[in-house]
Amino acid sequence: MLFSENFKIALRALRANKMRSVLTILGIVIGVATVVALLSIGNGATASITSSIQSGGSNLLTVSPGRLQMGMASMGQSQQMSHLYYNDFELLERTLTGRAESVVPVYQSSYQVTFGDESFSTTVSGVVEEHAQVRSFSLADGRFISEGDNKSHLRVAVLGDTVATDLFGSFSPIGKTISINGVKFEVVGLLESKGAGLGSPDDIIFVPIETGYSKLFGDTANYNGRKTVNNILVSVTETGEMDTVSAQIAYILRRAHELKPSEEQDFNVLSQTDTLATLNSVTQTLTIFLGAIAGISLLVGGIGIMNIMLVSVTERTKEIGLRKAVGATKNQILTQFLIETVTLSLLGGIVGILLGVGIATAFSVMGLISSVITVDSILMAFLFALAIGVFFGLYPALRAASLHPMVALRYE
Amino acid sequence: MIQAEGLTKVYQMGESEVRALDGASFTIGKGEMVSIMGPSGSGKSTLMSIIGCLDVPTSGQYSLDGVSVESLGERGLAEVRGRKIGFVFQQFNLLARTSALENVMLPLTYAGYSGREREKRAFAALERVGLGDRTHHAPNELSGGQQQRVAIARAIVNEPTILLADEPTGALDSKTGVEIMDLFQSLHRDSGQTVILVTHDAYVARHTDRIIRISDGRIVSDDINPNPIKAGTAREE
Numbered sequence: 001m002l003f004s005e006n007f008k009i010a011l012r013a014l015r016a017n018k019m020r021s022v023l024t025i026l027g028i029v030i031g032v033a034t035v036v037a038l039l040s041i042g043n044g045a046t047a048s049i050t051s052s053i054q055s056g057g058s059n060l061l062t063v064s065p066g067r068l069q070m071g072m073a074s075m076g077q078s079q080q081m082s083h084l085y086y087n088d089f090e091l092l093e094r095t096l097t098g099r100a101e102s103v104v105p106v107y108q109s110s111y112q113v114t115f116g117d118e119s120f121s122t123t124v125s126g127v128v129e130e131h132a133q134v135r136s137f138s139l140a141d142g143r144f145i146s147e148g149d150n151k152s153h154l155r156v157a158v159l160g161d162t163v164a165t166d167l168f169g170s171f172s173p174i175g176k177t178i179s180i181n182g183v184k185f186e187v188v189g190l191l192e193s194k195g196a197g198l199g200s201p202d203d204i205i206f207v208p209i210e211t212g213y214s215k216l217f218g219d220t221a222n223y224n225g226r227k228t229v230n231n232i233l234v235s236v237t238e239t240g241e242m243d244t245v246s247a248q249i250a251y252i253l254r255r256a257h258e259l260k261p262s263e264e265q266d267f268n269v270l271s272q273t274d275t276l277a278t279l280n281s282v283t284q285t286l287t288i289f290l291g292a293i294a295g296i297s298l299l300v301g302g303i304g305i306m307n308i309m310l311v312s313v314t315e316r317t318k319e320i321g322l323r324k325a326v327g328a329t330k331n332q333i334l335t336q337f338l339i340e341t342v343t344l345s346l347l348g349g350i351v352g353i354l355l356g357v358g359i360a361t362a363f364s365v366m367g368l369i370s371s372v373i374t375v376d377s378i379l380m381a382f383l384f385a386l387a388i389g390v391f392f393g394l395y396p397a398l399r400a401a402s403l404h405p406m407v408a409l410r411y412e
Numbered sequence: 413m414i415q416a417e418g419l420t421k422v423y424q425m426g427e428s429e430v431r432a433l434d435g436a437s438f439t440i441g442k443g444e445m446v447s448i449m450g451p452s453g454s455g456k457s458t459l460m461s462i463i464g465c466l467d468v469p470t471s472g473q474y475s476l477d478g479v480s481v482e483s484l485g486e487r488g489l490a491e492v493r494g495r496k497i498g499f500v501f502q503q504f505n506l507l508a509r510t511s512a513l514e515n516v517m518l519p520l521t522y523a524g525y526s527g528r529e530r531e532k533r534a535f536a537a538l539e540r541v542g543l544g545d546r547t548h549h550a551p552n553e554l555s556g557g558q559q560q561r562v563a564i565a566r567a568i569v570n571e572p573t574i575l576l577a578d579e580p581t582g583a584l585d586s587k588t589g590v591e592i593m594d595l596f597q598s599l600h601r602d603s604g605q606t607v608i609l610v611t612h613d614a615y616v617a618r619h620t621d622r623i624i625r626i627s628d629g630r631i632v633s634d635d636i637n638p639n640p641i642k643a644g645t646a647r648e649e
């Protein structure tokens with residue numbers, strides 16, 4: 001008996017119980033959709049994070065406060081426990097001459113920004129002139145923060161692309177005055193968009209760090225009477241010297257922080273490669289975690305299918321008896337029911353793939369993450385659904401095939 | 413040629429056992445038309461299921477055309493059912509939501525005929541039972557008599573040598589029942605098939621050439637009916 005005939009029988013049986021069929025495949029649909037959407041979004045996120053980190057420059061070292069813990073926890077390390085000071089920056093700038101192209105401090109915090117009726121909270125970053133070059137920012141309009149701005153504590157600001165659009169729409173922000181936490185700043189520059197992603201300047205307002213300390217950040221930027229910073233960025237002259245410079249920074253800061261040899265560092269120095277590795281391990285953990293959820297959903301879906309197929313075998317006992325009476329062999333009955341289950345699960349798989357692709361595309365369209373849909377992930381989801389069908393279909397099909405013809409025919 | 417010797421079928425019901433058949437012996441030659449009569453629960457259906465290779469006896473010998481059924485495996489029994497035997501049931505047992513034509517095609521599907529050949533044969537079988545104009549009706553769009561005709565078409569489509577009918581008129585009114593008996597008689601006359609039918613209606617039984625009576629799983633009489641009624645002639649009681 002041909003596959004196509006079994007397939008026709010299967011479709012007829014499934015159509016006879018439309019609602020039941022739909023509910024049955026729901027588990028598979030959700031599972032497969034999750035897998036596809038997850039992989040696509042994960043791929044997209046990894047790609048955009050990687051590219052945004054790499055665009056930051058491969059010679060960049062980032063010094064941040066806190067004790068380094070690998071894995072998930074490093075995302076939310078306890079920053080309040082330890083501090084980096086403006087003094088640390090000055091010290092590094094002095095001692096790293098020659099080895100470092102530039103050393104820049106960053107202090108950032110979230111504030112309410114207002115222009116006319118528009119008002120929202122966003123990240124404000126206190127920076128110096130070299131910041132733009134260290135982070136390879138390009139200007140769309142105007143200029144970046146200058147040394148003079150910092151010297152004279154001028155209230156000027158450079159806007160990230162998204163912030164500018166949110167505040168001014170399509171109008172040019174240059175020369176306009178915005179208010180940050182009630183303090184007036186004049187917009188002097190607009191950055192080009194770098195797209196969504198980690199470390200993207202799109203959502204950030206840049207101000208001179210000195211202006212920030214004197215007019216905006218207030219006491220929160222002080223600890224024990226010393227000015228604090230969130231990060232110190234060091235762009236190393238020779239890429240080959242990254243490790244040496246990193247070790248040197250550690251040595252200098254340990255001394256500055258008066259740490260005993262037995263004490264752990266209260267800061268950490270990360271290169272772009274380190275950051276990438278950390279992020280990758282985070283994405284991997286997340287992928288495994290969500291993958292497990294999707295797997296459980298598929299498992300539950302499979303059990304649901306098996307349950308319904310067992311019900312179906314019982315309901316169709318008489319039909320099975322009749323098929324055997326007119327000459328169907330055990331194998332033919334087995335094949336028929338197996339194909340019916342596989343049809344169900346593949347139907348769920350196809351709907352799930354479409355839904356998953358839809359979700360992933362919606363993420364892209366909404367600008368959250370530019371997801372990357374790969375043939376691999378679709379193929380994998382499809383094979384998964386197929387495997388579920390075969391695995392969970394086998395038992396009901398065996399039950400049907402081994403029914404005694406006479407007992408089946410007498411079944412009421 | 414059907415040969416049965418001391419057929420016994422015992423069903424185990426927990427502690428107790430039911431002897432549905434208790435040493436039945438008989439021979440039915442090729443091309444005979446026989447009815448099996450007996451009260452409800454006397455073992456008629458059990459006997460038919462053994463004759464039709466749907467089941468095997470607990471003890472005793474049963475052979476079909478000289479081949480002993482015990483020697484056939486599960487697969488062999490399925491093949492015999494598909495090629496040598498046509499079954500007709502009291503409740504028709506048609507597949508719901510499936511056209512008459514497709515219902516009739518079912519045995520051919522399992523026997524491995526090509527799609528075109530199947531359709532041709534199924535159509536011819538439906539013509540033979542007088543339903544050439546109802547091929548695309550589903551069972552719920554047909555009367556009881558028509559449904560039983562579809563079931564008969566399904567039983568003869570493989571051109572089996574033995575046609576088995578378990579109370580084929582049991583679910584029909586007497587007029588329709590007579591029409592079905594007429595069909596069996598004409599099938600028997602035209603193609604010389606062995607026809608065995610179970611009934612508890614003596615009038616129906618008198619349409620056949622030989623009547624076997626069974627009670628409590630035993631054969632109590634086996635008589636030739638010298639003047640079988642020709643279906644459709646006036647009922648004389």
Ligand SMILES: Nc1ncnc2c1ncn2[C@@H]1O[C@H](COP(=O)(O)OP(=O)(O)O)[C@@H](O)[C@H]1O
Pocket residue numbers: 407423424425430431432450451452453454455456457458459
């Ligand atoms: N699967 C079974 N299990 C137990 N007892 C059965 C089974 N099938 C039939 N019987 C018993 O066997 C006897 C004969 O049944 P059956 O052949 O159906 O009789 P008939 O067709 O003459 O009415 C009855 O007593 C019935 O209850």
Ligand SMILES: [Mg+2]
Pocket residue numbers: 456457458578
């Ligand atoms: Mg019976």
